[in-house]
Amino acid sequence: MQFKYLIFKQLPPQLFFIFLIVIYYSIGLYLMLNTSITSDESAYIGAAYAYTQGLGLNQEHPLFFKLINSLILNIFYSDYNLEVPSINIISGEESIEARLAAFNLGYNLLMEKSNNFHQLLFNLRLPHLFFNSFIFFWLYLYTFIFKKMPEKVSVIFAILYVLSPTFYSHNFLIAFDVSVSVFALLSILTLMVIYQSLINGENRLLEIHFIVFTFCLFVAISSKFSNLILLPITIGTCTVIGFKLFKKKNISGLINFLLLTFSSLFAQLFLIVFMYNWAFGKLTNKSIFDKIWVFIDGIKMNLSTAGGIREPFWNGDFVSITSLEYLVKIFWLKENPGLFMLGLFTFSILIYTLTYQRQVIKNYINRQNLPLIILGTAYPLIYFWLTKDSRFIIGYRYFYPIIVFVYLLIASLTVFLKHKWQKYVLLGGLTLYVYLGMVGIPQSLSYVNPLWNQEKWKLADDSTINWGQETEHGVEYLLTHKLLPKDNDNTITYQLFGVNIGFVQYLDLLTKIQDYPINIQSYYAQSRFNPETETITQLPHQYLLIDSTVKQKIYVQRETNPIAAENWNFLSNNKPIYSRNDIIFIYKIS
Numbered sequence: 001m002q003f004k005y006l007i008f009k010q011l012p013p014q015l016f017f018i019f020l021i022v023i024y025y026s027i028g029l030y031l032m033l034n035t036s037i038t039s040d041e042s043a044y045i046g047a048a049y050a051y052t053q054g055l056g057l058n059q060e061h062p063l064f065f066k067l068i069n070s071l072i073l074n075i076f077y078s079d080y081n082l083e084v085p086s087i088n089i090i091s092g093e094e095s096i097e098a099r100l101a102a103f104n105l106g107y108n109l110l111m112e113k114s115n116n117f118h119q120l121l122f123n124l125r126l127p128h129l130f131f132n133s134f135i136f137f138w139l140y141l142y143t144f145i146f147k148k149m150p151e152k153v154s155v156i157f158a159i160l161y162v163l164s165p166t167f168y169s170h171n172f173l174i175a176f177d178v179s180v181s182v183f184a185l186l187s188i189l190t191l192m193v194i195y196q197s198l199i200n201g202e203n204r205l206l207e208i209h210f211i212v213f214t215f216c217l218f219v220a221i222s223s224k225f226s227n228l229i230l231l232p233i234t235i236g237t238c239t240v241i242g243f244k245l246f247k248k249k250n251i252s253g254l255i256n257f258l259l260l261t262f263s264s265l266f267a268q269l270f271l272i273v274f275m276y277n278w279a280f281g282k283l284t285n286k287s288i289f290d291k292i293w294v295f296i297d298g299i300k301m302n303l304s305t306a307g308g309i310r311e312p313f314w315n316g317d318f319v320s321i322t323s324l325e326y327l328v329k330i331f332w333l334k335e336n337p338g339l340f341m342l343g344l345f346t347f348s349i350l351i352y353t354l355t356y357q358r359q360v361i362k363n364y365i366n367r368q369n370l371p372l373i374i375l376g377t378a379y380p381l382i383y384f385w386l387t388k389d390s391r392f393i394i395g396y397r398y399f400y401p402i403i404v405f406v407y408l409l410i411a412s413l414t415v416f417l418k419h420k421w422q423k424y425v426l427l428g429g430l431t432l433y434v435y436l437g438m439v440g441i442p443q444s445l446s447y448v449n450p451l452w453n454q455e456k457w458k459l460a461d462d463s464t465i466n467w468g469q470e471t472e473h474g475v476e477y478l479l480t481h482k483l484l485p486k487d488n489d490n491t492i493t494y495q496l497f498g499v500n501i502g503f504v505q506y507l508d509l510l511t512k513i514q515d516y517p518i519n520i521q522s523y524y525a526q527s528r529f530n531p532e533t534e535t536i537t538q539l540p541h542q543y544l545l546i547d548s549t550v551k552q553k554i555y556v557q558r559e560t561n562p563i564a565a566e567n568w569n570f571l572s573n574n575k576p577i578y579s580r581n582d583i584i585f586i587y588k589i590s
Contacts (some may be wrong), residue, residue: 001500013151014144017158018163021136024162024171031444033174036472037110038445038464039499040385041174043099045124046106049073054281055084057102059298063275064222065176068502070481081106107500114512125172131219132171132178135161138212138253140187144290148193150415157411159430160298163437165336165447166396166403172260177397181404183220184227188379190216191237192372198241198257199368206260214264218271226383226401233378234265240371241264244513309391313461324388327399330460334396335403335450336440338433339410348415353416364415380405385417395462445469445583456582457555458550468499468546469585475506475543477586479516483543488522493529494545497582503545514559535563536570536589543577545589551585 047058048069058066061427071388073080082385084105087098110117138160143154161167171178190213197206217234220227234273245254269292276291297562311318312326321329365373380402385400417423440447444466448456478492484507485491504523511518527537529544531554536544551571557564571587578586 001144010496013155013245013422014035014140017136017144017155019138020155020158020162021133023138024133024168025129026254026569027162027168027441030441031169032090032125032129033170035444035469037499037501038173038175038469038498039396040467041121042106042110042172043102044106045069045109046102046104048124049080049109050084050102051279053084054279055086056085056276056280056294057087057098057105059098059294059299061176061224062295062298063279064219064221065128065131065174065179067133067275067279069124069174072123072127073510077116077345080109080112080462082112089152095393099486101232101305103500107505110501111335111505111509112549114509117509117513124379128174128179129172130180132167134219134480135182135186138189138216141212141442142193146193148196149189153408153411156414156426156430159406160342160407160411161404163336163434164339164407165437165440165443165449166334166400168441169443169447170397170400175397177400179219180224180401183216183223184401185377185404185408186216186232187213187220187230188376189231192375193233193586195237195241195375196372198303199244201412203256206256208442210264217264218268221268222272224226225299228299229382229386232380233375233382237375244577254424265331283345305513310393312393312395312555314455315458316458317556318461320391321393322388323390323393323398326393330396331399333448333459335434335449336463336589337408338429340428340437341432342429343410345429346410346416349416349422350413360408376408377405393462395460395467396464406464444585457551461549461552466583468495468497468502470547470580471499471502472506472510473502473580474578474584474586475510476508478543479514480546483521484518486517487519488526490542492543492545493524493526493541494531494538495531495550496547497549531564531567532557532561533563536567536587539589542588542590545584546587547584548582 043058044061044066047056048066049069050057051063051067052074082105085101087101110120119159139149139154139158143149143151161506167181168532190209194206194209197209220230238257242254242259242261245257273291273297276294280291280294309320311320314321314326314329336378383401413470414426417426436449445458445463448459448465448468452459459465483491496502504520507518507523508520510516511520525544529539529546531546531550554564554567555572558568559565574587575589576585578584
């Protein structure tokens with residue numbers, strides 16, 4: 001039974017692949033339009049605007065995607081004229097001043113023209129959705145044109161990627177968590193193609209493979225500094241290839257390979273210097289070495305923050321755990337359950353094949369393929385080894401560079417499925433995966449699968465549960481139901497996750513867009529709700545707006561703080577008049 005008939009009898013794999021791309025963009029565009037600005041996005045927008053002036057901000061990540069946003073601002077929003085603050089950055093250290101400056105600059109840019117807010121945010125998010133779709137271009141190119149990837153593996157991997165709540169909830173954000181994973185994977189896959197081509201003496205498309213590899217590696221290491229682990233993997237692989245070519249006395253092939261390798265690595269240095277010259281060109285340090293040092297400074301800043309400790313909420317408390325402990329606890333609840341069925345099934349077939357069909361294994365695991373297997377597993381294993389003991393846990397997105405390789409592994413194991421009944425089980429698992437992936441779309445970033453049947457706030461406190469993504473919807477509810485009068489005379493109090501475009505900012509924005517009569521200063525002047533010192537039932541306000549993070553803090557303190565105990569009693573005995581995705585809540589107090 002051919003795979004194309006297994007998936008869809010009348011649809012060739014190429015058309016099915018294109019259909020998956022349409023689904024990818026449909027989900028991405030839907031979520032772009034329905035997700036509030038998240039915590040870090042305004043900082044990256046602020047950095048992008050600073051780069052339009054040649055006055056760099058936000059060094060803790062490489063510049064590529066912020067420069068893409070900078071280009072959009074330069075071309076389409078050149079009428080914005082904001083002052084970029086001068087920041088005293090201490091070499092090699094995280095600068096709180098610079099971090100806050102980027103946040104505030106992004107906030108001022110977005111709020112400068114209220115009617116432009118949503119369009120501006122959409123236009124700045126769009127390049128991220130586009131670049132993260134490059135994975136489809138790569139798969140199509142190397143599956144249907146160059147014939148380097150099995151059709152079955154490519155199509156199944158594409159299904160896992162497109163319908164993964166892990167990735168579709170983040171691939172449109174002005175953030176780098178998906179890009180760092182996707183382009184690391186594509187760098188490794190292209191390097192595997194180069195290795196296999198050279199060892200097999202297939203030099204016809206070598207220049208094209210190197211161009212693709214150079215692009216993928218550049219975007220990978222220009223997404224996050226953690227992807228610098230690709231450099232020793234690349235150098236090690238190229239050393240092995242060079243040694244094998246030398247051993248075969250293929251001197252002309254060796255010279256050509258070395259030229260392409262050095263050109264690719266030099267291109268990384270050239271492009272990085274070009275980026276930093278663009279972004280920091282008007283600062284006092286102008287030499288090439290100064291720009292390289294800014295890049296190195298960013299690495300040092302990143303390392304200085306990675307040694308910190310964050311205590312995620314788990315099992316009713318904020319606890320210090322390692323990233324490995326965190327992953328083991330949350331992986332089963334944040335992934336599409338269909339993945340577990342597919343993983344269990346394919347690994348069972350692998351074990352059976354290893355035990356009873358050793359000749360089949362020899363066709364795949366042999367002296368020729370073993371270096372490719374080592375190369376394909378090197379990146380996720382190194383990444384895992386470097387991060388497993390870290391206590392700087394930023395959320396489930398921390399593990400995306402590993403998760404994407406897990407998807408590829410499961411897709412690759414389907415090559416061992418030889419019998420008709422196995423292919424029908426595979427079809428059943430994919431059907432379940434597609435269904436559960438589709439029904440999970442409205443949850444967006446806060447996705448939790450059906451294996452977690454409690455309220456979401458009880459699961460975890462991280463940037464893949466609550467990242468400020470529901471704020472606008474809470475404000476829209478209040479305005480749609482006309483619950484807010486012109487003046488906030490003890491009408492509403494609030495406390496939300498710490499994003500700088502929160503309740504009052506969205507209220508200011510949406511009332512201007514909707515021409516809703518309101519005295520916004522009275523809402524700015526209204527003090528926020530303090531869950532540690534204020535009892536909800538004694539508040540003079542009519543409504544309380546809080547989110548999952550506030551609930552967690554109240555829950556943790558209920559045994560030690562009498563005020564928190566009273567507040568928890570109110571929250572547990574009163575149903576909110578509005579709740580979205582179990583993340584943001586509005587309660588009527590009186």
